[in-house]
Amino acid sequence: MARYFDVHPLNPQPRTIAQVADMLRDDALIAYPTDSSYAFGCSLDSHTGADRIRSIRHLSDKHHFTLVCADFTQLGQFVTLNNVAFRAIKASTPGAYTFILPATKEVPRRFAHAKKKTVGVRIPDHPVALALVRELGGPLLSSTLLLDDADQVTDGWQIKEQLDHVIDGVLDAGDCGSEPTTVVDWSSGVPEVVRVGLGDPSRFE
Incomplete structure (x- = not known):
């Protein structure tokens, strides 16, 4: 059963953020808010998180x-x-942008694209996500929380109800919407917009 954390969307409680960061260090998979939608997240050191996200x-x-x-x-x-x-x-x-770029050796091989050796990176404009990453001391390995269209969720309590037995924790900061980031592939050296989402794509077209 997933632990549930109700956090303030603008001023997240430091004690709560610290608790969740400790869970992540202990190989937890969580759902957390971003500036575009909720996302799955685990520590870069997690041995199970990526496979669990792929499965879900x-x-x-x-x-x-x-x-x-x-x-x-x-x-x-x-x-x-x-x-x-x-x-x-x-x-x-x-x-609300994700950028696909060539990965450095700091990225574990299992998390980079198998053939292209690239990885997505982003800096969200959301106080809870930023506070969590800072407290963790390293990046979150993340993927947009997209389910079947009929099951799309925009609130933390809905995620808790639907994914209670397949994730370890939910940070609920209210409705985050359901529009994912705009994805820009820079791996060839020039920008290619491969998904139009919340971020304005015109600056990369």
Whole structure:
């Protein structure tokens, strides 16, 4: 049964954030709020989290996981950026964008794309997500909380009801909507918008 945490969306309680970070260090899989929708998250050191996300979402090994980072300095540890990408991405973060870039050696091989050796990265514009990543001291391995259309959920309590026995915790910060991030693939050196979502894609087109 998943533990349930009711957190303030703008000023998350530090004690609650610390409790959830401890769970993540202990290999937990959680649902947490972002600026676009709720997402699944686990520690980068998790041995089970990625497979559990794949199982829940019915994903293949071609799925791009996302590393949710606290700031641009942290993001730069896990991906390689050219000067153009650096400027464009820095100007767009924090925000509702996911960027696919070549992974550095800091990214465990099992979390990078099997063939392309790329990984998604993003810095969300949401106080709870940022507080959690800062408290954890490293990025969250993450994937949008997308279920079947009929089962789409936008509130933490709904996630608790539907996924109670397959995840370990839920941070409920109220309704986050259900529109995922805009995904921009920079792996070839130039931007390609591969999914139009909440973030304005025009700056990358």
